[in-house]
Amino acid sequence: NAGVMQNPRHLVRRRGQEARLRCSPMKGHSHVYWYRQLPEEGLKFMVYLQKENIIDESGMPKERFSAEFPKEGPSILRIQQVVRGDSAAYFCASSPTQRRGTDTQYFGPGTRLTVL
Amino acid sequence: GEDVEQSLFLSVREGDSSVINCTYTDSSSTYLYWYKQEPGAGLQLLTYIFSNMDMKQDQRLTVLLNKKDKHLSLRIADTQTGDSAIYFCAETPGVRATNKLIFGTGTLLAVQP
Numbered sequence: 001n002a003g004v005m006q007n008p009r010h011l012v013r014r015r016g017q018e019a020r021l022r023c024s025p026m027k028g029h030s031h032v033y034w035y036r037q038l039p040e041e042g043l044k045f046m047v048y049l050q051k052e053n054i055i056d057e058s059g060m061p062k063e064r065f066s067a068e069f070p071k072e073g074p075s076i077l078r079i080q081q082v083v084r085g086d087s088a089a090y091f092c093a094s095s096p097t098q099r100r101g102t103d104t105q106y107f108g109p110g111t112r113l114t115v116l
Numbered sequence: 117g118e119d120v121e122q123s124l125f126l127s128v129r130e131g132d133s134s135v136i137n138c139t140y141t142d143s144s145s146t147y148l149y150w151y152k153q154e155p156g157a158g159l160q161l162l163t164y165i166f167s168n169m170d171m172k173q174d175q176r177l178t179v180l181l182n183k184k185d186k187h188l189s190l191r192i193a194d195t196q197t198g199d200s201a202i203y204f205c206a207e208t209p210g211v212r213a214t215n216k217l218i219f220g221t222g223t224l225l226a227v228q229p
Contacts, residue, residue, distance in 0.1 A: 033216065043217075093159075104149065104164060105215075110158050
């Protein structure tokens with residue numbers, strides 16, 4: 001059973017371009033979470049999605065950021081008109097249900113975004 | 117409010133025990149977790165504890181929870197150089213909240229041979 005897959009692993013963008021980050025959850029997992037880790041900081045929650053639904057987007061910046069988890073295919077985190085402050089590692093996690101504890105979140109390797 | 121704090125750095129000698137501490141503010145937290153992050157990698161779940169427990173042991177790992185003081189600790193027995201990493205504690209806040217994780221700032225554990 002493959003783990004959580006994220007691609008690309010590294011992404012370089014110039015200011016003003018768009019960044020698209022992909023996350024394929026573990027097989028059988030229908031809950032996806034996105035977190036951002038700024039340099040030398042802990043992870044901050046961004047958004048929680050189930051298939052075709054955004055459940056909690058309380059951590060998403062109000063502008064330029066969007067996320068989706070379509071019925072088919074990976075979850076996408078999209079950042080429009082990137083700025084240098086968007087440079088960070090973006091981690092995706094998945095869980096089979098939303099039960100806590102035993103159905104914990106399993107993390108992907110992350111996408112490291114660098115904005116020039 | 118939601119706030120999780122950890123000391124930034126811990127250095128130990130190989131074979132000694134390591135104790136990493138964490139404090140949190142949300143008294144309604146139901147589960148608390150410890151994750152390990154190696155350089156350039158994602159997070160690996162080490163262990164978790166339910167809030168009605170005081171202690172949980174899993175091989176070399178011992179988690180202690182003091183709910184009154186909102187203090188969580190991770191003890192690693194017989195620390196090895198391969199344990200060098202950043203350790204994050206995390207909580208799932210509130211009973212009605214979604215299953216998001218609130219992470220601490222991370223503790224860098226350096227194991228000296």
